[in-house]
Amino acid sequence: GNESCGVLLSDRGSSALLLADLDVRLISFDLPPEGVRLQGEPFQCETCECMERKTVCKECSSECGYHVVKACDGCLLTEEDNGHYWFCLHRFVTAEPITKLLCDLLYNGSDERGPLCAETLEKVKPDWICLICSDLLYRPYQTPCGHIFCSGCISREIDGRGRCPVDRLPINRENISFMKELYEQIERETEVHCVFGLSQEDDGTFIHCPTGCPAVMKLNARAEHHQICSFRNSSEDSDG
Ligand SMILES: [Zn+2]
Ligand SMILES: [Zn+2]
Ligand SMILES: [Zn+2]
Ligand SMILES: [Zn+2]
Ligand SMILES: [Zn+2]
Known part of the structure; x- marks a missing residue:
């Protein structure tokens, strides 16, 4: 859910760590979380060549995370490419564990x-x-x-x-x-x-x-x- 307004963003997140910075905890999604929309122009990631766009809450427009619009060659080669291109940052969102496994969705x-x-x-x-x-x-x-x-x-x-x-x-x-x-x-x-x-x-x-x-x-x-x-x-x- 979004921290600012508490709206449910998605029920299919998985937890992940940002490889470039292991302290940044993320929730990754294989599909766009229902409750977010893209905002602003694409920008380059601070640590690699990936192009990203910010995602914000559809309800209150507060920041939620980002979407990788185009993954860089480095990321495609080194990271396990699990098809997750949508991320929410723990500093913006709260997450509750659910019992379902991603493969059951x-x-x-x-x-x-x-x-x-x-x-x-x-x-x-x-x-x-x-x-x-x-x-x-x-x-x-x-x-x-x-x-x-x-x-x-x-x-x-x-x-x-x-x-x-x-x-x-x-x-x-x-x-x-x-x-x-x-x-x-x-x-x-x-x-x-x-x-x-x-x-x-x-x-x-x-x-x-x-x-x-x-x-x-x-x-x-x-x-x-x-x-x-x-x-x-x-x-x-x-x-x-
Ligand atoms: Zn289909
Ligand atoms: Zn990259
Ligand atoms: Zn919100
Ligand atoms: Zn076609
Ligand atoms: Zn019935």
């Missing part, structure tokens, strides 16, 4: 929506499936070359190679556009199972579990159902 950032089962994905229109993550598009963005990906998926491509994975054309945060109408249509028309009716297979995919919640609803009604779902508590008990 959904690749495209759709943890709030929750996972979908294979049966649902089979019924979805092929152009609603993201070519990067093979999941139903989550907060879709369109590239200037006309390709559509989840916000989390396209964000990783911008941070990594800066090119559309389909045709290699250059993409950046300024030339992609949020497909609001498509997103709302997907949420309105896709029929899904309750999250407490799914179980995860060894390969990471989800199936509908006969002993779980049998409820089926449109995606835009799912969160509301989860609030009142009678399978919610039993599932949370067995988790912990």
Whole structure:
């Protein structure tokens, strides 16, 4: 959360140390923290050639950390490149440990929506499936070359190679556009199972579990159902 206003910035941070200065404690993110926005022009890092931009809290505009817009060759070669290009500094933000491991978070950032089962994905229109993550598009963005990906998926491509994975054309945060109408249509028309009716297979995919919640609803009604779902508590008990 942000120290100034206490707003929750993200729930997918990992702790890290700045290699150049081991006293600077950081929280790193694989996807842009929801609660921050970029501010100001890119500048060069004090200790290397990386180009960075400041991130500030969306609510109160207080400083949170930075985003590595372009990693320098030195950093790409020497650091373990874990695909984390977003950082919050402990002097600006507070962090609470969560029990989830980063590998349990959904690749495209759709943890709030929750996972979908294979049966649902089979019924979805092929152009609603993201070519990067093979999941139903989550907060879709369109590239200037006309390709559509989840916000989390396209964000990783911008941070990594800066090119559309389909045709290699250059993409950046300024030339992609949020497909609001498509997103709302997907949420309105896709029929899904309750999250407490799914179980995860060894390969990471989800199936509908006969002993779980049998409820089926449109995606835009799912969160509301989860609030009142009678399978919610039993599932949370067995988790912990
Ligand atoms: Zn660097
Ligand atoms: Zn704030
Ligand atoms: Zn995706
Ligand atoms: Zn493209
Ligand atoms: Zn349910």
